[in-house]
Amino acid sequence: MPFCRSVLFGLFSVLLSFSTFAQTTPSTFLKLNARQSCWADSVFTNMAPDDRIAQLIMVAGYSNRRPAYEDSLITLVRTNKLGGVVMFQGGPVRQATLTNRLQANSPVPLLIAMDAEWGIAMRLDSTVRYPYQMTLGAMQGAGSDSLIYQMGANLAKQARRLGMHVNFAPSVDVNNNPNNPVINFRSFGEDKYAVARKALAYMRGMQDNQLLTSLKHFPGHGDTGTDSHYDLPLISKSRAQLDSLELYPFRELIKAGATGVMIAHLSIPSLDTTRNRPSTLSPAIVTNLLKNELGFRGLVFSDAMNMKGVTKFYPSGKADELGMEAGMDVLEFTEDVPSALAQVKQAIADGRISQASIDARCLKVLQAKAWAGLDQYKPVVLDNLVNDLNSVQDELLNRRLTEKSLTVLKNDQNIVPLQRLDTLRIASVAIESDKVTAFQQMAANYTKVDHFNLTSRTPDSTLAQIRDSLQNYNLILVDVHLNSIRPAVKYGLQSKTAGILSELVATGKAIVTVFGNVYALDKLTFPADTAQPGRTVEKARAIIMPYQLTNFTEELSAQLIFGAIGASGKLPVTVNQRFRLGDGITVQPIGRLKYTIPEEVGIDSRFLTQQVDSLVNVGLTQGAFPGCVVQMARNGKVIFRKAYGKHTYDASLGAEPRPVQLDDLYDMASVTKVSTSTPALMHLVDDKKFNLDGKMADYLPSFKKSNKADLRWRDVLTHQAGLKAFIPFWMDTKNPDGSWKPKTFKNERSARYPIEVTDSLFEFKSYPKTIFEQIRDSPLNAKKEYVYSDLSFILYPQIVKRLTGENFEDYLKTTFYKPLGATTLTFLPRRFYSLDRIVPTEYDSLFRKTLIWGRVHDEGAAMLNGLSGHAGLFGNANDLMKVYEMYRQKGSYAGQQYISAKTIAEFTRYQFPELGNRRGLGFDKPSFTYTGNAPRSATKASYGHSGYTGTFVWVEPDPAYNLTYIFLCNRVYPTRNNPKLGNLNTRTNIVEALYQATKRGL
Structure with missing residues (x-):
């Protein structure tokens, strides 16, 4: 080994690694190890x-x-x-x-x-x-x-x-x-x-x-x-x-x-x-x-x-x-x-x-x-x-750094986080962005938000139109996109931009988020003694400072406004007399869904994605379904959202098949049962208007003389009361020659035939009453045992109307969907959405003789004007998850208690395990021996439901998991005679992958 002159020099020793960051004693310069010292000396010599x-x-x-x-x-x-x-x-x-x-x-x-x-x-x-x-x-x-x-x-x-x-x-x-x-x-x-x-x-x-x-x-x-x-x-x-x-x-x-x-x-x-x-x-x-x-x-x-x-x-x-x-x-x-x-x-x-x-x-x-x-x-x-160089751990770190820096500088009446979404008509105005921004996209995950985009180049005529439109909203989310961080160019703030912002905040309806240099706030604040005292950001109801413009700051600022995350940041500098060093209002989260990556909840995103992609792609390749949406959450954090495939297999609808989008609406089929009837009954139980151990006749007077009068609701909801599995109502409307019986259907709408089943098929106005009578008069099964039945769920809308005075759909939207921000959940979606956002289901060659698209797939629900407690609900995966996340949070969501924890627990427990009945009240639960109806790793506390069109929901409240899962597809397209989804067990295998990813950890 060469002689180490560096030992004699002793002029410089570079800092060696500290053992831990937590070290509090001052570091000292230490010598290099022998190999390093001698290398330096040898090269020098x-x-x-x-x-x-x-x-x-x-x-x-x-x-x-x-x-x-x-x-x-x-x-x-x-x-x-x-x-x-x-x-x-x-x-x-x-x-x-x-x-x-x-x-x-x-x-x-x-x-x-x-x-x-x-x-x-x-x-x-x-x-x-x-x-x-x-x-x-x-x-x-x-x-x-x-x-x-x-x-x-x-x-x-x-x-x-x-x-x-x-x-x-x-x-x-x-x-x-x-x-x-x-x-x-x-x-x-x-x-x-x-x-x-x-x-x-x-x-x-x-x-x-x-x-x-x-x-x-x-x-x-x-x-x-x-x-x-x-x-x-x-x-x-x-x-x-x-x-x-x-x-x-x-x-x-x-x-x-x-x-x-x-x-x-x-x-x-x-x-x-x-x-x-x-x-x-x-x-x-x-x-x-x-x-x-x-x-x-x-x-x-x-x-x-x-x-x-x-x-x-x-x-x-x-x-x-x-x-x-x-x-x-x-x-x-x-x-x-x-x-x-x-x-x-x-x-x-x-x-x-x-x-x-x-x-x-x-x-x-x-x-x-x-x-x-x-x-x-x-x-x-x-x-x-x-x-x-682009580890997912760096993305997680970036999210954490950004989230911890968000600073709320004003929050009148604690408007942030937003409460009572059902009272808000929200517009989002992006300033200096001519495209929908990441902030706007994230805000739309929480409720209905209408987007407007303005720049300093926007014509005055367009500004006038937008100004008129904004009068219809009682809350305006303003995201100011400053394209420079340099003071020499006023941080990218244009005079016209400042004027637009001033006008928006002057309405008293604005929450302002400034994506740019913090010193830009001084350019948006005019003292009262100036010629323009009204032009000040201070008039906003809330002011949020994310300090720069990135996808992370945009997405997380929107999540802050809606209460998925909190804020604890403080100004690191004094901007002016209004915004000073240390200013910042602490805001606590209220439990709405947070959108993040799997690593934040201890899951390897690569492992999870590979597993889910593989399972979905097998289904797509084998023709089990043309497309689907998968959404997963853990601990109230959405960690996986992905759309796969297309609406249809081919161009049979006259154009190239539309790729599935995350916000597409699907027919929920029997998932309707636990998304409409079941929460309605739970709410009525809390209000002491419905007794689970009461009898059918107690809430359906017309059933008093029927064979169902004394059936107990607890038995009915667990499918062991003896009700028939279903009744093919439409078949009773046909004559032997295939023509329609009187007072059933016509091919043209009229006052007597107002119920639209298809574009060219209209039902007699009182025929829904006939359906209820058929249920009332139907025979019971010879043996009282578990038989899954649609029939009682068809009746719950009547019970809700009788007990609350509200129509079923209005009751659901007022009580649950609108406050939750689940605004796409609806019956009869054609009233509100274009067909390109609604995924088609089956070509019905027997009854309706047409493609079912934007109308309920289930024939019985179709004959009830598309509105029933057993089928007919449409919506996107994200909004549906809000309902099930509310369940997972024991009936609470965003600070509002929708259903008591006690009632949630009662409805989601096994009711009759001693009889071999796996059902909760309305909900499905894991079989006592694995049958594929639930993921293999599901605990006894878990619950959910599947739908005939290919839908599936699952909630795992066990603290070791805390999972919420949504799977939406149209496996019945173009025909219901396609058992591949069930044979492959795709739906439960995907959620099993989530269980495995959770067990595996990072």
């Missing part, structure tokens, strides 16, 4: 003096340029034996390919660096973008700093995978100047303690995972009004002011073991009186203050040496030499490498820089390279690179 200078220079690299550029960059690095490359724009595979070429042509492995303050996506496409530091500055409370630490850790792993070794982050500038053009949103805020604490978490996350960091922009760039990219900013603060504010985070993080510090291009007379000398070139700042006074022993990086903040007064080459003379360890983005090297060599020859100091700095760089793993360099593996 064999390096010529001129080459040691080159190790202190990093040039810029771009992976989105032509091959000729890459060749010239490689030649530059190889010829001059440079120490590193700082990467800018490009893509991950292109950058990794370029990095491998650069490393292969460098005699000493290169340090690869990047400005990746909010993730590698700051520079490269197809990579993870984390929130800005200002957004993270809003995070408060337990777990906030741990999340930031995790962000640093994840970013470090991505960087290492990409072949990077240095991240020029975090920014520890205290941004106390709202008009700062260069730091601004890149700062954690204006509270120096919060800045230091959050930056420390970020730094440790990176360094604990073998990524070198660089605190910036020393000695503090937060109180400037000039962008150092274009000029030299002047900071006029006294030394005492700098000590008390700007230097505080640097001091704290240096004590904690920072591996790097970046020097900014700033003119600070209180630290260096030389006129127009940037701090980058100042021995008083770099050596005296940073190294000697603050005791920093890590790598000192310059800010980019091509910036006007340095080149305005010092030409390239000379600036590099003066930076090295000032004490810089690494010069970043040197523009003229030959000139820089020549001038540094001349400075050494002239005695302005000692060779010993160059040697010490070179060894420091080599030790950093060893610590970063370059003593055992391996090329970047290109296979699966993009996938590896």
